[in-house]
Amino acid sequence: MFRRLFHHTFNISFRTSEMMTASQSLLSTLRKKTGYAITNCKKALEMNNNDIEKAENWLHAQAQSQGWAKAAKLQNRSTPNGLVGIMLNTKCAAMVEVNCETDFVSKNEKFQTVVTQTTVACFEKSLETVLSSDVVQKSPVIRLGFSSEQLGALQLNNSSDSKLSDFLALNIGLIGENMAARRGAALCSTNSNIKFASSTHPEQVVDGTSLGKYAAVIAYEEGQVSSEQAELREIIDIEKLPKQLCQHIIGMNPQSLEKEGNSSNEEEAALYHQEFLAHPDYTVREVLDHVGWKIKAFLRFECGESVC
Amino acid sequence: MVVTSVRRICLCSNRLLLLKSYPFQVPPTLPRLLIQKQRLIAWASRFSSQAAQPAQPVKAHANIGTIGHVDHGKTTLTAAITKVLQKDGLAKFVSYDAIDRAPEEKARGITINIAHVEYSTEKRHYAHTDCPGHADFIKNMISGTSQMDGAIVVVAATDGQMPQTREHLLLAKQVGVKHLVVFINKADLADKEMIELVEIEMRELLSDFGFDGLATPVIHGSALLALNGDESSFGAPSIRKLLAAIDEYVPTPQRDLSSPFWLPIDSAFTVPGRGTVVTGTIKKGTLKKGDETELLGHGSAIKTVVTDVQVFRKSVPVAQAGDNVGLLLRSIKLPQVQRGMVLVAANSATIGNRYRAQLYLLTRGEGGRSRPIISGYIQQIFSATWNLAVRVDMPSGKDMLMPGDHSDVNLTLLKRMAIEPGQPFTIRENNYNVATGIITERLSDATLVKGDSLDKVTFSE
Ligand SMILES: Nc1nc2c(ncn2[C@@H]2O[C@H](COP(=O)(O)OP(=O)(O)O)[C@@H](O)[C@H]2O)c(=O)[nH]1
Ligand SMILES: [Mg+2]
Numbered sequence: 203m204f205r206r207l208f209h210h211t212f213n214i215s216f217r218t219s220e221m222m223t224a225s226q227s228l229l230s231t232l233r234k235k236t237g238y239a240i241t242n243c244k245k246a247l248e249m250n251n252n253d254i255e256k257a258e259n260w261l262h263a264q265a266q267s268q269g270w271a272k273a274a275k276l277q278n279r280s281t282p283n284g285l286v287g288i289m290l291n292t293k294c295a296a297m298v299e300v301n302c303e304t305d306f307v308s309k310n311e312k313f314q315t316v317v318t319q320t321t322v323a324c325f326e327k328s329l330e331t332v333l334s335s336d337v338v339q340k341s342p343v344i345r346l347g348f349s350s351e352q353l354g355a356l357q358l359n360n361s362s363d364s365k366l367s368d369f370l371a372l373n374i375g376l377i378g379e380n381m382a383a384r385r386g387a388a389l390c391s392t393n394s395n396i397k398f399a400s401s402t403h404p405e406q407v408v409d410g411t412s413l414g415k416y417a418a419v420i421a422y423e424e425g426q427v428s429s430e431q432a433e434l435r436e437i438i439d440i441e442k443l444p445k446q447l448c449q450h451i452i453g454m455n456p457q458s459l460e461k462e463g464n465s466s467n468e469e470e471a472a473l474y475h476q477e478f479l480a481h482p483d484y485t486v487r488e489v490l491d492h493v494g495w496k497i498k499a500f501l502r503f504e505c506g507e508s509v510c
Numbered sequence: 511m512v513v514t515s516v517r518r519i520c521l522c523s524n525r526l527l528l529l530k531s532y533p534f535q536v537p538p539t540l541p542r543l544l545i546q547k548q549r550l551i552a553w554a555s556r557f558s559s560q561a562a563q564p565a566q567p568v569k570a571h572a573n574i575g576t577i578g579h580v581d582h583g584k585t586t587l588t589a590a591i592t593k594v595l596q597k598d599g600l601a602k603f604v605s606y607d608a609i610d611r612a613p614e615e616k617a618r619g620i621t622i623n624i625a626h627v628e629y630s631t632e633k634r635h636y637a638h639t640d641c642p643g644h645a646d647f648i649k650n651m652i653s654g655t656s657q658m659d660g661a662i663v664v665v666a667a668t669d670g671q672m673p674q675t676r677e678h679l680l681l682a683k684q685v686g687v688k689h690l691v692v693f694i695n696k697a698d699l700a701d702k703e704m705i706e707l708v709e710i711e712m713r714e715l716l717s718d719f720g721f722d723g724l725a726t727p728v729i730h731g732s733a734l735l736a737l738n739g740d741e742s743s744f745g746a747p748s749i750r751k752l753l754a755a756i757d758e759y760v761p762t763p764q765r766d767l768s769s770p771f772w773l774p775i776d777s778a779f780t781v782p783g784r785g786t787v788v789t790g791t792i793k794k795g796t797l798k799k800g801d802e803t804e805l806l807g808h809g810s811a812i813k814t815v816v817t818d819v820q821v822f823r824k825s826v827p828v829a830q831a832g833d834n835v836g837l838l839l840r841s842i843k844l845p846q847v848q849r850g851m852v853l854v855a856a857n858s859a860t861i862g863n864r865y866r867a868q869l870y871l872l873t874r875g876e877g878g879r880s881r882p883i884i885s886g887y888i889q890q891i892f893s894a895t896w897n898l899a900v901r902v903d904m905p906s907g908k909d910m911l912m913p914g915d916h917s918d919v920n921l922t923l924l925k926r927m928a929i930e931p932g933q934p935f936t937i938r939e940n941n942y943n944v945a946t947g948i949i950t951e952r953l954s955d956a957t958l959v960k961g962d963s964l965d966k967v968t969f970s971e
Contacts, residue, residue, distance in 0.1 A: 230707050240670045240704050306677045377673060449909055453882035
């Protein structure tokens with residue numbers, strides 16, 4: 203045991219002293235500063251006669267074009283993982299799904315920034331669309347949908363000349379995995395009676411955006427209490443209710459608000475008929491009637507789910 | 511972290527025997543009773559047959575695996591190791607494709623994508639897992655299917671450490687892997703300066719994550735060259751260097767003889783004229799004839815003295831971890847002994863009804879639920895040789911668990927049991943596995959408001 207310890211220490215001290223030169227080298231400094239792959243840092247120094255400042259600028263410029271090259275190279279790799287992001291205010295609630303290859307990367311900070319930026323861009327666009335006069339608001343709540351291409355064409359909010367697709371490519375280059383902004387959706391309303399609530403699961407908040415593997419949004423209207431129930435008054439926490447309704451939608455995956463036909467399958471899939479997740483002794487309708495709310499519309503994203 | 515190291519200890523007595531299937535697998539109630547019966551018969555026949563099984567000299571065994579960023583060469587390296595060892599007749603070559611096409615595997619009901627490769631060095635036998643993704647890694651850890659004693663961190667000299675390298679190190683730390691060996695791969699594509707820089711970065715990174723960055727062996731090589739039979743220094747010799755480093759740096763898991771005595775009771779019977787005998791395999795510690803012990807579980811804790819220790823029907827003065835024993839207990843009546851109890855060194859353990867655990871909720875596709883669970887979920891828990899009603903509560907800040915989620919949870923048992931951190935369990939609904947997990951920590955007891963029901967419980971967080 204003692205010998206082994208000694209052996210290691212000896213071995214290491216020898217190695218580190220030998221390597222001091224490398225650790226203090228330009229290559230090491232540049233790599234530490236920029237975080238780009240070692241091969242690229244090396245090339246940057248070679249191309250710029252070991253001028254570290256020039257090398258750094260060169261690296262940043264290369265990163266964008268390399269990102270596009272890498273994105274092209276990786277575009278066929280499947281992206282089953284990722285995150286859903288939600289952003290909302292009093293007029294609009296937007297959500298997006300951004301995919302990556304492994305769930306390691308879905309925990310990566312850079313990737314999460316991609317998701318929050320995509321969410322913000324989708325949110326701003328939705329808000330702009332609703333507030334602009336050329337959309338005639340017939341129903342109290344408007345639904346918007348975004349395809350992958352539409353998301354890619356959105357402006358990145360912090361720089362006017364940069365598109366979301368550029369940002370995505372840059373990060374594909376940096377992270378080394380294929381990624382895709384898959385879809386977006388929003389519920390909007392200019393009617394001040396309509397309120398929005400959201401939840402993600404597992405919930406994580408990054409820069410004002412909620413992230414998760416699942417997300418749900420509801421648009422609801424508070425109104426007259428139609429049938430208050432004494433037992434419910436004890437167990438319903440009105441502050442928590444909007445979020446609980448969203449969690450219910452995430453967990454119970456309703457397909458519609460109300461059943462249209464008479465089959466029991468439809469009843470199971472209709473939000474109003476389902477047992478309320480937080481208080482399974484009551485249906486969602488009983489709980490909503492008790493507080494006098496009406497859910498006007500909802501959205502649910504599950505990361506990686508198949509969509510028709 | 512502490513958790514898994516304890517689990518490792520409690521599994522080590524069995525790990526020589528089983529590579530993939532670990533103890534505590536919980537068969538359904540009926541078959542388990544049968545097993546119970548068979549063990550009893552086996553024990554009784556051992557009493558009469560006297561057949562001592564000569565111990566085969568077995569090579570020590572260790573579980574290892576490859577971790578690191580995607581495309582840095584984990585799978586190539588795994589194939590290369592078998593290629594190099596095949597030459598010495600110590601392994602069967604497993605091709606890159608065979609490893610990469612790892613079939614889905616069912617362990618305790620969960621589906622895990624993972625490749626198991628087996629090989630030996632002169633010193634040890636290894637079971638090697640190539641971990642494909644985060645989800646698989648987590649499931650693997652929670653189900654306790656193939657826990658790693660050490661891991662090879664693969665990092666490409668061309669890239670240096672990348673996001674997944676860091677994530678893997680964090681996970682390795684969390685699952686209690688203490689010994690890592692670094693393989694700087696793709697050395698054929700890099701120059702000396704790059705390789706050295708990567709080595710420095712890796713040592714720093716290891717220290718940041720709480721590993722011994724200075725003592726960790728770092729080997730430079732090329733898995734691809736080695737796989738292609740190249741004998742230059744970055745080829746096959748680099749793989750031999752790597753294996754030698756693993757042999758030396760990753761310790762062989764030991765039977766735990768220093769912890770207090772702990773025996774999970776398999777069965778109990780009465781020997782007329784002498785008293786009650788309990789049988790089982792000692793999980794840890796040692797026991798002498800005359801030692802004071804305690805019979806724990808199902809709400810009771812009974813002090814007793816071991817008046818005779820038998821191994822293969824012969825009275826012995828002492829027995830130790832790994833031994834299958836029969837113990838004669840002073841003034842214990844047979845009905846006092848229940849399935850699921852443990853016999854422990856006096857005052858070394860206590861019973862409790864509330865535990866923290868890591869839980870994985872099976873997906874619908876894995877035969878689990880299609881709907882989430884929320885706090886107050888009550889079902890049957892199966893662990894070791896017992897099953898009981900259990901209540902699952904989410905930790906604060908979480909409201910529900912979706913199928914496919916894993917999370918910290920708090921468990922409340924109907925009866926107070928003796929459970930060690932690291933003990934795996936499953937939760938079943940109508941005889942279907944819906945969740946699997948490991949106990950990570952004992953919490954202060956909960957009070958069952960109604961006494962015999964888990965509907966209402968109170969506890970201090
Ligand atoms: N030049 C070179 N290429 C390698 C080496 N090791 C692996 N590769 C290549 O790197 C790619 C990814 O390797 P793989 O083992 O699949 O990486 P994994 O994702 O970490 O399992 C494959 O195309 C390999 O052929 C090496 O030592 N040198
Ligand atoms: Mg691989």
